[in-house]
Amino acid sequence: MYRYDEFDRRLVRERVAQFRDQTARYLAGELTDEEFLPLRLQNGLYIQRLAPMLRISVPYGVLSSEKLRKLAHIAREYDKGYVHFTTRQNIQLNWPELEEVPDILAELAEVDMHCIQTSGNCVRNITTDHLAGIAPDEVEDPRPWCELVRQWAALHPEFAFLPRKFKIALTGSPADRAVSLVNDIGLRLVRNEEGELGFAVYVGGGLGRTPMVGSLIRPFLPWPHLLTYLNSILRVYNRYGKRDNKWKARIKILVKAWGPETFAARVEEDFEHFRDGPLTLTEEEVARVRAFFTPPPYEAVDPAAAARELEERALADVAFQRWRRRNVLAHRVPGYAAVTVCLKRPGVPPGDVADWQLEAIADLADRFGFGEVRSTHEQNLLLPDVRQTDLWALWRELDRLGFASPTVGTLADIICCPGGDYCSLANAKSIPVAEAIQRRFEDLDYLYDLGDLRLNISGCMNACGHHHVGNIGILGVDKKGEEFYQVLLGGRADGQASLAAVLGPSFSREEVPEVVEKILEVYLERRFEGESFSDTFARIGIEPFKERVYG
Amino acid sequence: MARIIRGGEVVEDPWILVEESPPDPVAVPRPAMLPLSAWLSLPPEVRGQGDTAPWLASGEEFEEAVDALLQAPLIALHFPVFRDGRHFSTAFLLRKRYGYRGELRAVGHVIRDQLFYLTRCGFDSVQLREGMDPEAALASLADFSLVYQPAADDRAPLLRRRS
Structure with a gap:
């Protein structure tokens, strides 16, 4: 596990002091609402439907028992006694007071935690495979590389005011449990024919209003150039990404507009100039960071x-x-x-x-x-x-x-955003939909018969619930002020990430469990023995599902 | 005269920002910061006098004009709104790719909370937006005492300091 040294700690403390001062100047009227907005967002603070929301960074999903105890204390003292884990491996507090946020940040800093760049138009928390370092199928442990990227991105002076948010995922396994291909940049650790380590670099993936799977722009980037290359991608995006329309501002729109080849050429042009420059990683620096991730003292067991x-x-x-x-x-x-x-x-x-x-x-x-x-x-x-x-x-x-429900990876293991119960962006509630589905399909034999099945729910097209990459995706939509739900089928979030297709017209909340049941009936009737939902869907297409649901 | 931040202090500065291209760029009172195209249209001997400078709009292509820009005593980069961050990259490129050594100034809607990042990207003078006190803002130059990554300043990054 990475351990902060005095340098990391000092930076986090200085960031807390900076935000304390910014909050005070805002409350004193020296900063306008417009000016305070990105400053608070880059410290994780949203103003939500009912209260502020504070998003705490969990770099590449690694926590310690000490950090959990501090989070428990913060949840009790400053919030309503619980926290929420997000699809970006982060943590959200749903009920903090604006005036107390600097104090919360100071408490977090005591256990080397912070909210830096968990929101806003900057490079966000990097995510990875939750089995990093312990998965049997790994090419290489991604965590040291994630930590190097984290440090590069933290308080990066050039990329704090990007056209839009920017998400990076890095994986060490071909199974890609980090869903890297639906990130702005997806990095996969690979070895070339000579056995050297490097990265396959994908850009322009993402969910949201215009979902896309990332394009491969560099099949093999030797590891010493990782940060220089990331810098070049971000620079091209910072200069040329659209800024006049929030919905066209993600890097995927730029990559699509130019085409991946042209985009790659612009990146390579910048990269060639700065290659071997001061961002080049050295053996010494990589070894220093790797030393934090050496295996713990496992016991020999029979x-x-x-x-x-x-x-x-x-x-x-x-x-x-x-x-x-x-x-x-x-x-x-x-x-x-x-x-x-x-x-x-x-x-x-x-x-x-x-x-x-x-x-x-x-x-x-x-x-x-x-x-x-x-x-x-x-x-x-x-x-x-x-x-x-x-x-x-x-x-x-x-x-x-109550944490032993034997349903991980089944239909009951639903990914779900906070939705309209909390989030001011949501068009519809998502939590009650998840609950209704879980209650309808409680029979374990039925769940096991279905096998691995991913059902994802988002309360709006921002897609925090990753509905596009669910085998079954559910999206909350607003129709003349009423909450409806669109159903999508056939997405997958594994090594061959693909996007789900819309089944047809949307449904009321009450109808959703019934619709899901009909979809599952079709799957159970049409699958070959041992065939997954994704594979059956790929083979028979969407029509049989449409006929059953709308027929 | 404008009060700007330069070299860690607040100074009075004589440069006048000419926002629109004037009909006769030679005739404007100097020292003057002119739109890039107007500045490029000046006779080379006028540009050579050192009392005119270009300003670049956000997103304005400048690479074709780099040879002339390198001779300018001052280049101003204009922020239409503080959250438009394109000029952080312009400044970095002018410094680290093209080797510009003159004064690089941030003008327009710039806030004190950006000072640390601006200096890191190669700006050496900043005119804050109207109504923001430059004296009080000096404190923000020292928001952080350490940096992880190299940029256009000469701070030693932790990437090189620890191993």
């Missing part, structure tokens, strides 16, 4: 004995067996596993966690691991380093806390 013990437990307890099958993930180190802390269950908005639960998870991270917790873009948490022999004890604890 994997065969651990497996035998698990099998015995599983035979004795079917609930444990179900949980193990759905919520436990393979680990690179024999005898260890990664465990999803499932934040999805009916009656609780997806991604919401109470203060006392944060503290309980922190205790579990210390007891069943090395104090580390990850946030996932699917709005769950992950304990990355659990001994297989501890799985049963951990399951009992998670079950007691």
